[in-house]
Amino acid sequence: MQYMLIHAGAPGLDDAWNDEAWAALTAWLDDAIGSGVSIEGGPLRLDADATTVKVRDGQLIVTDGPYAETKEQVAGYDVIECASKEEAVRWARRHPHSWMGSVEVRALVGGAPVVHLPGPAAGKTRYMMLVCTDPAVEPREFGPVEPVEPWVAEMSSRGVRLFGSELEPTGSARTVRGKDPGAIVTDGPFAETKEQIAGFDVLECADLDEAIEVAAKHPMARAGIVEVRPFRSLEEE
């Protein structure tokens, strides 16, 4: 089973990286990659670089900023492969983000498993696309959400969608906060917002306009909110 570890953190997360956090991350990566548990992952640019996309009444609405106004924002992710959610939670507890912010654990449901990919092609930018629910949209307004498969097929064949998945409902999520042995695991997602992450896709596009175009074609752009945010590149570190 694959699980997504969603790293969340409040503003100022960058300043919280100290020697202990770096050492913990290095050890985590050594073990998670060395044992084949960690499949993919990476840090995102700060939420100020996020753009949200939705389509209402046929009109494309593009907005500066992340999908929800929350204290903690998504800062990065890992997809890991392990036997059970309990094991996934154990990996989350060891990750320094669990005490620098929080780590939400969600199982990937449906779709092809995530596989590791090399870095972006020359001249391309990678974006995390978070597919989110929008409680402001009344279900009867748009009817049943259209199937996502045609979008997945089109964007994958164009080479702009690398991988992605729907996530299990937030009710089954676990969130880890604090430093072991005192880390606390709670049921539910990291943020108590009405908008919630329902799935994700990793895109590789020429620029933000292409990412917006791809996001706007996703069925959830009409029934929810789609956020696109660039990954943090190594040169920035």
Place this chain on the structure above:
Amino acid sequence: MAVLDGVFREEWGRINAALIHQTGDWDLAEECAQDAFAQALRRWPRDGVPDRPGAWLMTVARNGAIDRLRRSRTYRAKVEELAVMATRETGTSDDAEPDANADDGGVADERLRLIFTCCHPALAMEARVALTLRTLTGLSTAEIARAFLVPEATMAKRLVRAKSKIAHARIPYRVPPASALPQRVPGVLAVLYLVFNEGYSASGGDDVIRRDLCDRAVALTQVLAELLPDEPEAKGLLALMLFHRARQAARVDDSGDVVTLEDQDRSRWDQAQISLARRWVEDAFAARRPGQYQLQAAIAGCHAAAPTAQATDWPRIARLYRHLADMTGSPVVELNRAVAVSMADGPAAGLALLGRLEAGGALAGYYLLPATRADFLRRLGRNEEAADAYAEAAALAGTSPERRFLNARLAEVRSLGPGGVGSDL
């Protein structure tokens, strides 16, 4: 040096746009443009103004960019690209003296690229406005901060954040393809209109800077209208701005009080600007693709065409407002429509429309709503009710000239007593 100020306004955006395109570095572009103007300020008084000041500045700025990039050693490819361009344009090597006959062809399109990038929908509206003013008109961060009444540090942060998002989220530096223009042009026009209104409506702050904002908004809109001849709304917005600016001198009296349209000295309206505006609005209408700016311009044109307030074609204005209200669904437009209807068909008809608007609640707290009701009631001779409405409006009004106007009317209706004779117009 007065000539430099004019050249600065004319050329800053072009030079900045060209350098951003060639180097991809917004800060470098700004520094080099700034240096070029500083050199001009030192050298032109001594050596005389070159025949083609824009080309001179462009060459100096580009050479500065090459120098800086060369020193940084990491952008070899870009240096070569710039050097090739410099040679192509001046026929000399990159370190030669600026050539007054250099060709600056194609830079107009560069400015268009810059406008669309600064006004990208993925940037917050306030960031779009700030970035447009800084990079295209050369208004300093301090001046923009003063115009929008925020601390300079806040404005500086806003600009840094916007430029960072452009770089990291990879907002493309280009004019959108024709198929995307209908989606993107309204966003650009909205920024320009906001800048103009901020300058025109005087919701507080420094007068000189505010007038300057209007001029800069007009200049940029003209660039857009000329470079996008198939976008009638750009022409409509330009016409609208010109009609408004033509009335600027008559809008405020010597003591700084607001003079309403009906009381303005129409001999002080700028007829040259009015006829220019009229040409733009006719040009726009010829495309048969009406839009909100074109309709607003047509309405402003009706006012401009009336030699006296009494001669205003109110039925036509009321008709245009109805189209505009259908198009925008805006309650402010409905309010204006009620005013036009009151002039065409009498204050009672206006009051009926206003009642519907008040019931909707969308304009609660907006001082012009009770101010308009007060005016209708005064004209109907219902002075007591009018006085209450004027008092309510004065309490909500933002600036002191508006408050003074409302209080003067309040005193006037009070002096007439509860059943005094109302003057309809």
